[in-house]
Amino acid sequence: MKCRKCGERAAIKLYQHNLSLCREHFCEFVEERVKKAIHDFCMFEKEEKILVVISGGKDSLALSYILNKLGYSVSLLYIDLGIDEYSDNSRKFCEEFARKFALSLKIISLREEWGKGIRAFCCQTYKSICSLCGLVKRYYFNKVAYEEGFDVVATGHNLDDMVSALLSNLLGWRTSYLVKQLPLLPEEGRLKKKAKPLIYLTERETAAYAFLSGISFLREECPYSRDASFLRMKHLLNEVERSSPGTKFSFYRGFLEKRHLFQEQEEKVDLKDCLLCGFPSLLEICSFCKTFRKEEVKNAGKI
Numbered sequence: 001m002k003c004r005k006c007g008e009r010a011a012i013k014l015y016q017h018n019l020s021l022c023r024e025h026f027c028e029f030v031e032e033r034v035k036k037a038i039h040d041f042c043m044f045e046k047e048e049k050i051l052v053v054i055s056g057g058k059d060s061l062a063l064s065y066i067l068n069k070l071g072y073s074v075s076l077l078y079i080d081l082g083i084d085e086y087s088d089n090s091r092k093f094c095e096e097f098a099r100k101f102a103l104s105l106k107i108i109s110l111r112e113e114w115g116k117g118i119r120a121f122c123c124q125t126y127k128s129i130c131s132l133c134g135l136v137k138r139y140y141f142n143k144v145a146y147e148e149g150f151d152v153v154a155t156g157h158n159l160d161d162m163v164s165a166l167l168s169n170l171l172g173w174r175t176s177y178l179v180k181q182l183p184l185l186p187e188e189g190r191l192k193k194k195a196k197p198l199i200y201l202t203e204r205e206t207a208a209y210a211f212l213s214g215i216s217f218l219r220e221e222c223p224y225s226r227d228a229s230f231l232r233m234k235h236l237l238n239e240v241e242r243s244s245p246g247t248k249f250s251f252y253r254g255f256l257e258k259r260h261l262f263q264e265q266e267e268k269v270d271l272k273d274c275l276l277c278g279f280p281s282l283l284e285i286c287s288f289c290k291t292f293r294k295e296e297v298k299n300a301g302k303i
Contacts, residue, residue: 001013001020002020003021003025004025005021005025006024008022009022010022011026011208014029014205016202016241016245016246023212026208026212030066030201031066031069031070033201033205034201035070037183037197037198041184042184043183043184043195043197044072044151044195046072046073048073050072050074050075050154050195051075051077051145051148051150051152051192052067052074052075052154052156053079053137053153053155054105054156055094055156055218056078056089056093056094057156058203058207058217059156059198060155061093061217062209062217063154063156063197063198064101065097065101065213067154067197075103075106076098077105077106077140078090078091078094078107078108079110079140080109080110081117082109083117083118083119083223084117086220086223091107093216093217096216097216097217106144108140114292130224130225130228133224135287135291136288139286139288141153141155142191142192143279146190146192150192151193152192152194152195153193153194153195154194154197155195157196157199158198158201158202158203158205158206159200159201159202159203159248159249159252160202160234160237161203162196163237163248164230164234165233166251167233167237168229168230175262178255178259179263182256183199188271189271190278190279191279191280199252200249202248203234269282272284274286276300
């Protein structure tokens, strides 16, 4: 198998593009796809300050590496959820990556901030760990971005992530979630804009890019995500993709072309400033504060 560009030995076959590429031209291909996503959706400019939320996994570290290589102003944020050995390992990969590429890294630890890991709070509030994890991450990347003057928050969601969430929400006709499954969400008050520059790349492509670029990343999955529904959706879509390469991209592109159908059904909501933390919320006190500031909520007479 030879590289379509130079004729040298190919490192990877991209079935959906019917394209074989060597290491050099594959990395170039990936970087061009990221540049295209940034351009197509007007995600950010070179002078803007970008906060990349990293987990130690292939996608967020590959995104950080690419944006830094392309000359963007990048800083990193890692949120340590206190999931025992898993969090310890993922934190080490983040710290090593930041040192290797001389990038600023801010770490927020739940144990240091609140005295215990996420599981303890999950047990107290009867939430699933996955949903509470999402709540914590959204709260902190909004908080850090706003308080430290970032223009945009970038996350490592790839095409597989987007289409699996899209399929799940379509099957449940959760239109309020569908309207937010876009590559770029605009700034709204204290909420900075959110960008997903990896949307034109599959999980396989980002993993191959990270490996071929010499990026060390955490390979183990979070122990609490093993039964998550989005993983089942990923497996299902991978089966379809194997028999019909390009299905994932076609599915997501079709959604983007018809997203106005769902936006027309979007209910306009008036966000309030949380009485305790000041960040936007549907209610007087946000879900994060209700979970982590129970005594303050009780004293405010909101329980």
